[in-house]
Amino acid sequence: MIPFEKDSIGSKTDRVVIVHPDMARLSQSEIEHRLEEATGLALAIGLEASSARYFSVRNPKPATLLGSGQVDQIKVIMAQEDANILIVDGSLSAIQQRNLEEKLDVKVMDRTGLILEIFGARAATAEGRLQVELAHLDYQAGRLVRSWTHLERQRGGFGFLGGPGETQIESDRRMIRDRMAKLRNDLAHLRKTRSLHRSRRQKAPWPVIALVGYTNAGKSTLFNRLTGADVFAEDLLFATLDPTMREFSLPGYDKAILSDTVGFVSDLPTQLVAAFRATLEEVTAADIIVHVRDISHSATEAQAADVRAILIDLGVDIEAEDAPLVIEAWNKIDLIEADQDQARLLEGRLPDNVKRISAQTGEGVDALVQLISQSLSEGHETETVTLPISDGKRLAWLHENGRILETEQKAGEMIMDVKMSSRNWGRFQAL
Structure with a gap:
């Protein structure tokens, strides 16, 4: 099995074939749209497809999704195009992906894996990178079988790391779970910070x-x-x-x-x-x-x-x-x-x-x-507001964000009829 390596995708030597398994009986125009979009997704990480076509799939095969005859056709196409990457514009299980790679002897990506590759290449902020890594680990958690050929290998251990008899794949899954827990915790802190920023903006x-x-x-x-x-x-x-x-x-x-x-x-x-x-x-x-x-x-x-x-x-x-x-x-x-x-x-x-x-x-x-x-x-509401004349902050806020229809000054207070949106009324109450 050939695990994906980041540096190996999008190189000048890569040649790509795209296939769309049509299980929804799409119209010709819908199929063309899906193939065009899949081609665009591949191009987004520097993969230019030399061929893109669809196959009707009436009874998805648990082992390969596509029928054996269709897999043979794809193998011929891959050879004709001298392609080394197959992109399946659909979802593949870990077993289906592994079996296709073995039968075709090429790298295989499904739609989810392709989009994750794009996001991984494009995320620029710390939060974006955390989000992409979490999504990628979630996707890979059930696909470790693709990357390991030594599943029978065991390693001993001491303390709480790598207990006796723990297989390599179990250890890797535990490490992924731990990493995902840390990522979720980090994102929760960022989410709280973002929520505080949002609440401040709503008061603005x-x-x-x-x-x-x-x-x-x-x-x-x-x-x-x-x-x-x-x-x-x-x-x-x-x-x-x-x-x-x-x-x-x-x-x-x-x-x-x-x-x-x-x-x-x-x-x-x-x-x-x-x-x-x-x-x-x-x-x-x-x-x-x-x-x-x-x-x-x-x-x-x-x-x-x-x-x-x-x-x-x-x-x-x-x-x-x-x-x-x-x-x-x-x-x-x-x-x-x-x-x-x-x-x-x-x-x-x-x-x-x-x-x-x-x-x-x-x-x-x-x-x-x-x-x-x-x-x-639209949908603004008119209410009567009474404020001390000395409350310059809220008086100025009302003038900036609402329409002052009528004002009356009495005993050190300003009485105003103000028209504003319900959301702005909520912001005013939060001031």
Whole structure:
């Protein structure tokens, strides 16, 4: 068995074949989208696929997932392409992965392993690296059989380390469990710190807007345009992993905070959803969620459905009454002029919560900002507030964040009718 080594992936000598096991009876266009996406995922870590195709799988085989005839076909393809890596665009069990590697005599990665490789290569912050390592260990915990050919080997021990008769694989699993426990503890501390920062922001007068969307939908390009930042933005899947927050100008407000988050993808590994939950909780605390969609993509509706499903998995049910308001930014309109099928998506009257934009050229971005500002002021409540005239801090806060409809001064007190959002009323009470 050939264990993966970090330095061995993405080298110039690697040749890759991608296969998609179609078990869901997908349409031709859906299959093409999956193969295109898998090719993009491979490219994100420097692996250029020389061939990508699908196989219909009616009865998944416990040993190899694919049928024996299909495995033989893949072996011929690997030989023709002189390929040394097979990427299976689906989930493989540890046994299936091991058996395929033995039958084909090449490295085999499934979709989860590929995405974990990308995240491992891209994580830049300490928290991001901890999250990726935790997800990778969780994934590898059940796959140690791939890396060891000496399972019969035992080692003695003393004290609490490596007790008598402990096999090598049991020892490694224990070490992985211990490391995962430490990572979870470290992430819990970071999560607490992030929660404190979030609670302080909620007490502050500035609204928080979170960008979410499918990977490569253009979130970071929009983020850079609105904030003047230089966050890494390339035509690559998962160009952004670590969340970034910046100030930006919003009409009617002193300022606002914009948050750029990791992109979503269909069949996002459960290990990653769990590991990145603390980071993505920034979305749940936002005043408004801007769902950035690549409207030029042929699978834009399927991508939008995947984003909504992951948001629900994170505890953000956009249909719930107390959920943050969601605005859709239909991005990359500059790419659809020659595509009549996509142009039809833009015909007719748009829903009130949708704006067509091009984050690349700036078209429609001002209208999107106006919609965000207007949406923040909708559903405001009017209450009467009585404060001492000497309480300059809270009086100034109300002037900055609400509309003062009427004022009356009486016996050293200021009586005001103030109109604000329910969230701002909550912030005011917390001052």
